[in-house]
Amino acid sequence: MTLQRILIVTKTYPSISQKYRETVCTAGVLLDDLDRPLGWVRLYPIPYRLLENDQKFKRWSIIQASIERNTKDSRLESYRIDIDSIVVEREVDTSDSWRYRKELILHPSLQFPSTEAIKSQGRSLGLIKPLEITKCYYESDAENWTPAQKRILNQESIFEKPLDLEKIPYRFGYEFIDADHKKHRYSIIDWEIKQLYRNSRDTKLESNPELWKKSGCEGVQLKLSRFIEEKDLYFLLGNLKSRPQTFTIIGLIYPPKVKGDQLSLCLY
Template structure:
C-alpha cells in the first residue's frame, strides 16, 4: 500500500455487508503532494463507526492514508484502504462562497455533463450539475435489515458492545434532467441526509412514532426542496454499483450558495 492524500467529498449511510460486516463507502478526490486534484476515488470498505474517534474524518477534510487499487473491483476509482492508517490533516471551509471547495471538485477532469458522459469516458464516479430539477420525493422502504444482514449484526454484537445500525425506512429521490436532456430518478444515499432524518425524528416531541417520522420527513423535504432547490447552486456527486454498472445513485450533494445577481454584476 502507498500513503496518499485524499479530500473527503462525501460518505454514504452505513450498510450491512455479508463480506465486510458494517461498512461505509466514501468518495473523494485523490490529491498529489501539492494538494492538486488528480482524480475521483472511492475508498471501500471502511468500518467507520468502529474506528477510533480521532480517525472519524468529517466531510471536506483532507486525510492521509495507506491505499491500494482494489484488485476485485475493475472500476478505476475503487481503492482499498488501511483504515488504521488514517490521519486527518485539516478541513476545507466554506469561506468566500465555497471558493476553495469549488476549486477542488469543479474541474475539467472531475466534472461531467451527464451520467452518460461519465459512462462514455469509462468512469464510475463524478460530479454533475443538473440542467433542471423537477421534484424531490420519497418512498417507503423496508424497516428491517434482511435476515442475512441481521445475522451479521447479531454476530458482531457477540464480540463487541452492541451498537445496532438503524435501517432508515424511507428512500429519498431527486427527479432531474441532465444537460443531455435525459430524465433521471436517482436515490440519495448521502449520510448527511439520512442523519438529518434520524436527528429530526429523535428530536421530535410528538408522542406517536408515525407523527415523529412525518415531522422528520418534512424536515428532509424542507432541506432538499425549499432550501437546496431554491437557495443553493446544486451539483450531484454520483456513482454506480459494482454489480450494476448502469445503476447510478446520488452519493453526495454539493450545495454552494447561489450567487445573487447583484454580486455577479458588480463589475
C-alpha cells in the first residue's frame, strides 16, 4: 500500500454487505504535496459509521491514508484503503465563494463533457457540467430491507452489536441533457441527499405516516430545485461495478452561481 493524500468529495448512503455488514463508497481526488489534483479515486469498502471518531472524515476533508488498487474491481479508479491508517489533515471551507474548493475540484483533468466521454476514456468516475437540467424528481423505492439484509443488520456477537440503518423508501434524481445533447435520467445516491430527506421529514409534526414521508420528499425536491436556480451545479458521475454501463449521480457539486441560468422544473 502507498500513503496518499485524498480530498473527500462525496460519500454514498450506506449499503448492506454480507462480508462487511455495512459499507460506504467514497469518491475523492488524489492530491500531491502541493494540493495539485492527480485524478479521481474510489475508496471501497469503508465501514464509515464504525470508524473511530477522529477518523470520521467529513465531505471536503483532506485525509492521508494508505491505499492500493483493488484488483477485484476492473474500474481503474477503485482502491482499497487501510482503515487504521486514516488521518484527517484538514477541511477545505467555502470561503471566497468556494475559491479553493473550485481550484481543487474543477481542474480540467477531472472534468468530462458527457457520460459518453467518461466511458470512451475507460473511466468510471467523472465530473460533468449539464448543458440543461430539465427536471428533478422523486419516486417510490422499496419500503423495507429484504429479509436477508435484515439478518445482516441484526447480527450480534460479543464483538458486534446490531446495526440501525434506515431504508429510504424513495429515489431522488435529475433529468438533464449533457454536452453531447443526450438526455439522461440519473438517480442521486449521495448520502447528503438521503440525510436531507430524513432531516426534512423529521422536522414535521405529522401524525399521518404518508404525509410525514411526503414532507421529506418535498424538502429534497425544494433543495434540488434551489440548486438549479441558485448554484453553478455540477454532477459527479460514477458507474456500477455489476453494470459498468449504468451511471448514477454519486455527488452534487454546487458552488455559487456566477453567470448563466438553468431551467428549474421539479415534478413527482
